Amino acid sequence: MGEVDPTFIQQLEHRPKLEVIEAQGIPQIDLSPLLTSSPASVHADLVAQVRDACENWGFFQVFNHGIPVESRGKLISAAKRFFDQPMEEKRKVSRDEAHPLGYYDTEHTKNVRDWKEVFDVTVDVPTLMWASHEPDDEQRTKYLNQWPHHPPELREACEEYVKDVQKLSYKLLELIALSLNLPANRFEPFFSKGQTSFIRLNHYPPCPAPDLALGVGRHKDAIALTILTQDDVGGLEVKRKTDGEWIFVKPTPNTFIINVGDMIQVWSNDKYESVEHRVMVNSTRERFSIPFFLCPSYYTVVEPLVELTDEQNPAKYDSYNWGKFFATRKRSNFKKLDVENIQIYHFKKSDELKG
Numbered sequence: 001m002g003e004v005d006p007t008f009i010q011q012l013e014h015r016p017k018l019e020v021i022e023a024q025g026i027p028q029i030d031l032s033p034l035l036t037s038s039p040a041s042v043h044a045d046l047v048a049q050v051r052d053a054c055e056n057w058g059f060f061q062v063f064n065h066g067i068p069v070e071s072r073g074k075l076i077s078a079a080k081r082f083f084d085q086p087m088e089e090k091r092k093v094s095r096d097e098a099h100p101l102g103y104y105d106t107e108h109t110k111n112v113r114d115w116k117e118v119f120d121v122t123v124d125v126p127t128l129m130w131a132s133h134e135p136d137d138e139q140r141t142k143y144l145n146q147w148p149h150h151p152p153e154l155r156e157a158c159e160e161y162v163k164d165v166q167k168l169s170y171k172l173l174e175l176i177a178l179s180l181n182l183p184a185n186r187f188e189p190f191f192s193k194g195q196t197s198f199i200r201l202n203h204y205p206p207c208p209a210p211d212l213a214l215g216v217g218r219h220k221d222a223i224a225l226t227i228l229t230q231d232d233v234g235g236l237e238v239k240r241k242t243d244g245e246w247i248f249v250k251p252t253p254n255t256f257i258i259n260v261g262d263m264i265q266v267w268s269n270d271k272y273e274s275v276e277h278r279v280m281v282n283s284t285r286e287r288f289s290i291p292f293f294l295c296p297s298y299y300t301v302v303e304p305l306v307e308l309t310d311e312q313n314p315a316k317y318d319s320y321n322w323g324k325f326f327a328t329r330k331r332s333n334f335k336k337l338d339v340e341n342i343q344i345y346h347f348k349k350s351d352e353l354k355g
């Protein structure tokens with residue numbers, strides 16, 4: 001195995017095992033009933049499959065989702081053309097504190113550098129967000145996308161893809177609401193008045209030391225729901241809830257990988273957990289993946305839903321403001337902070353539950 005800069009090296013217990021466990025993969029769910037009829041409420045079997053997957057895995061794959069393969073193919077090709085350029089070209093659209101969207105290659109997860117480069121694109125243009133993480137500062141800011149000159153088709157490919165995936169995300173939110181015995185449209189108000197969703201083009205170049213580094217270190221997604229597409233290389237691993245083993249998510253053509261994020265964990269009062277995952281790299285093939293991170297409007301107050309709490313099952317979290325949470329996270333991208341990045345367990349109600 002080769003060498004990498006020490007900033008990329010994972011501690012011993014977090015290094016990937018190069019022989020992967022593929023057995024008993026995450027559940028596969030056929031969404032074809034939704035192509036022919038709605039509302040989702042008529043599909044009790046589908047709702048039950050979503051409930052099982054959310055309870056037992058926090059992850060599932062969907063097929064027959066209605067999104068044309070070309071839409072993803074075009075975007076992955078455009079992403080490849082963008083990342084293939086010299087660094088000085090990519091740096092022209094670099095992300096910084098003033099422009100939080102665009103190109104970035106020094107992301108750290110849990111203080112270890114990730115073996116990847118990314119390009120972030122916001123969905124609503126402009127996206128309204130708090131200007132500061134300070135709780136009492138009510139100033140707002142507007143996020144705009146930064147588009148590179150090359151490749152010229154990147155912008156249209158992103159915009160077309162986002163339109164399709166957004167529709168899918170709303171269908172999935174309806175299914176998740178129904179699976180929690182809530183009305184299908186229960187989550188809609190959080191997203192319908194200015195959401196903060198974004199997509200990330202991930203490029204994982206070949207790595208000379210795939211036994212030491214990770215494309216993305218172990219983490220949970222802070223958002224509501226992630227819809228991920230990956231190419232045929234593979235690398236994503238999900239932590240199995242039953243025994244904590246890292247399970248390889250085998251690339252399956254024309255499927256999307258869905259995972260419950262931290263906000264659904266809080267809304268559901270821990271009925272559905274946001275599950276840890278990470279990305280392995282390899283020494284021979286580059287890999288591309290594109291997560292769509294579904295996020296509510298910046299002012300959304302996130303707390304366990306009243307319908308899912310009662311005296312026997314009291315709320316396990318204090319409420320938090322999504323935009324302030326996000327701004328606090330973002331801050332650590334540009335400044336090395338001494339404290340751990342903000343996490344939902346910081347809002348757990350009782351001290352013995354923390355950790």
Ligand SMILES: O=C(O)CCC(=O)C(=O)O
Nearest residue numbers: 202216230236279289291
């Ligand atoms: O590349 C992948 O498969 C997953 C990436 C991921 O987990 C993330 O960007 O949050």
Ligand SMILES: [Fe+2]
Nearest residue numbers: 219220221277
């Ligand atoms: Fe993730």
